[in-house]
Amino acid sequence: MATLATPARPVAATEDVRPVRRRLGPGAPIRFGGLIGIAALLGAWVVGSATGLLDPRNLTEPWTVVATAGTLVENGRLQESLVTSGVRAALGLGLGVAVGTVLAVVSGLSRIGESLIDGPIQVKRSIPTLALIPLLILWLGIGEPMKVITIALAVFVPIYIHTHNGLRSIEGRYAELAETLGVSRAEFVRHVVLPGAMPGFLLGLRFAVTSSLLALVVVEVINATSGIGHMITLASNYGQTDIIVVGLVVYALLGVTADAAVRLIERKALSWRRTLAS
Amino acid sequence: MASHTGELKLDAAVRVQALHRSFNEAGGVLNGLDLDIAPGEFVALLGRSGSGKSTLLRALAGLDRGVAGHGRIAVPERVSVVFQDSRLLPWKRLLDNVVLGLRVPGAAERGSQTLAEVGLAGREKAWPHELSGGEQQRASLARSLVREPQLLLADEPFGALDALTRIRMHTLLRRLCEVHRPAVLLVTHDVDEAIVLADRVIVLDDGVVRHDARIDLGTRRSQADPAFARLRAELLHELGVEDDHDAVRGRSTLDERAAS
Numbered sequence: 315m316a317t318l319a320t321p322a323r324p325v326a327a328t329e330d331v332r333p334v335r336r337r338l339g340p341g342a343p344i345r346f347g348g349l350i351g352i353a354a355l356l357g358a359w360v361v362g363s364a365t366g367l368l369d370p371r372n373l374t375e376p377w378t379v380v381a382t383a384g385t386l387v388e389n390g391r392l393q394e395s396l397v398t399s400g401v402r403a404a405l406g407l408g409l410g411v412a413v414g415t416v417l418a419v420v421s422g423l424s425r426i427g428e429s430l431i432d433g434p435i436q437v438k439r440s441i442p443t444l445a446l447i448p449l450l451i452l453w454l455g456i457g458e459p460m461k462v463i464t465i466a467l468a469v470f471v472p473i474y475i476h477t478h479n480g481l482r483s484i485e486g487r488y489a490e491l492a493e494t495l496g497v498s499r500a501e502f503v504r505h506v507v508l509p510g511a512m513p514g515f516l517l518g519l520r521f522a523v524t525s526s527l528l529a530l531v532v533v534e535v536i537n538a539t540s541g542i543g544h545m546i547t548l549a550s551n552y553g554q555t556d557i558i559v560v561g562l563v564v565y566a567l568l569g570v571t572a573d574a575a576v577r578l579i580e581r582k583a584l585s586w587r588r589t590l591a592s
Numbered sequence: 593m594a595s596h597t598g599e600l601k602l603d604a605a606v607r608v609q610a611l612h613r614s615f616n617e618a619g620g621v622l623n624g625l626d627l628d629i630a631p632g633e634f635v636a637l638l639g640r641s642g643s644g645k646s647t648l649l650r651a652l653a654g655l656d657r658g659v660a661g662h663g664r665i666a667v668p669e670r671v672s673v674v675f676q677d678s679r680l681l682p683w684k685r686l687l688d689n690v691v692l693g694l695r696v697p698g699a700a701e702r703g704s705q706t707l708a709e710v711g712l713a714g715r716e717k718a719w720p721h722e723l724s725g726g727e728q729q730r731a732s733l734a735r736s737l738v739r740e741p742q743l744l745l746a747d748e749p750f751g752a753l754d755a756l757t758r759i760r761m762h763t764l765l766r767r768l769c770e771v772h773r774p775a776v777l778l779v780t781h782d783v784d785e786a787i788v789l790a791d792r793v794i795v796l797d798d799g800v801v802r803h804d805a806r807i808d809l810g811t812r813r814s815q816a817d818p819a820f821a822r823l824r825a826e827l828l829h830e831l832g833v834e835d836d837h838d839a840v841r842g843r844s845t846l847d848e849r850a851a852s
């Protein structure tokens with residue numbers, strides 16, 4: 315039922331009488347709403363530690379974590395580990411993205427390519443990458459190549475799937491147009507195929523970033539002599555909860571930063587449809 | 593293009609001989625069609641749905657790969673196509689859309705000039721979705737004309753536009769054709785549009801040319817002209833539609849007001 319809401323005191327000269335329906339949706343967004351939950355959780359941690367409800371052996375006090383982070387930065391261990399982990403993740407991600415994109419384009423543009431590539435990748439997709447680690451250790455040892463390749467293997471699947479899907483959903487009429495304009499194969503790929511597949515690719519990239527961090531943690535915790543994961547494993551052996559928490563915070567920061575970077579790329583690369591979304 | 597231009601003389605831009613095309617065993621869409629179009633000639637192609645209009649146009653555009661058939665087609669080297677949808681790439685700005693695949697020195701400058709010619713000066717950096725339907729179709733016209741086509745193939749290019757925009761597009765297209773002088777084959781289902789624009793109107797039926805009429809109404813073509821009405825009735829008759837003029841008089845005067 316529409317109710318007629320008549321203002322009790324008519325404000326100024328302009329009249330505003332309109333039927334208003336009861337709102338069923340969630341309403342206007344709260345500013346910085348996403349941060350409120352995080353702040354509440356941090357607050358609970360501080361209160362819990364201060365009142366002694368949280369045993370420091372299970373979870374260190376927040377101020378100890380900050381102090382430990384300071385010490386780790388001072389003696390350089392944190393930066394060193396961060397750089398090692400960051401380089402690993404970046405190399406694996408870069409390799410996986412490149413391979414996944416090339417395979418998606420080849421498989422999307424040629425039927426022979428599709429017959430050769432698509433089947434094996436669908437099979438690979440059903441094997442969790444982490445289950446391949448024992449085999450990769452036998453083949454590549456436990457050095458950096460094994461770690462980078464494990465991350466790349468985890469990354470290329472989502473990139474392939476989403477880019478291939480994006481590419482296949484480009485409308486055929488654009489290919490027809492390109493034919494009438496007499497563009498070359500290379501121009502077609504550059505001006506029609508790649509930009510058309512970009513939304514799919516970027517979706518794949520967001521999944522890929524998450525996968526790369528997951529694979530990073532696993533390869534670093536299993537067998538590493540450097541990196542954030544190694545730092546955490548050592549701390550675990552000596553019961554240093556504070557160092558473990560610092561490591562986890564660094565992982566969280568890595569994830570958030572990477573996701574923000576992808577969103578930024580998305581905003582830039584998809585500006586042609588930004589006004590549609592907003 | 594599959595055809596060669598070697599035997600083309602100056603007397604014809606397009607030469608189609610005994611063209612057959614069929615999509616299934618049951619029957620042909622084009623059944624031995626012959627058609628010549630002179631350089632600079634504006635030909636409108638009318639026909640009921642399924643009469644083979646679009647099939648012919650796609651054959652001339654070289655877009656009917658894999659369709660069964662035979663016959664001879666000779667078209668010029670530079671052929672441009674205007675589709676019913678503007679078919680602008682949504683991820684390219686207007687100018688990049690217009691000069692896509694254009695390999696000449698100063699392509700960007702020529703693209704800007706052509707955009708100005710269709711009344712879109714200064715919109716080089718706009719995204720396609722920021723344009724109205726009529727503007728998008730003008731941009732697609734610019735994309736075709738910037739290639740200096742000897743033959744312009746248009747498949748119901750104004751079919752998706754509203755009536756007022758369509759009238760403006762007619763004026764624009766006539767002016768552009770006078771400047772660039774391509775041979776034009778315009779597929780349309782709108783008899784008035786055909787008479788207003790074309791030098792020659794062809795009616796396609798059952799895959800062959802059934803009616804081929806030259807239009808001698810001069811450059812100012814008004815629907816109030818009795819000759820216009822006669823031609824209109826004649827073409828509608830060829831299309832199998834009987835038009836009762838008295839019944840639609842009210843509507844046609846409205847159209848004229850909009851046109852002026």
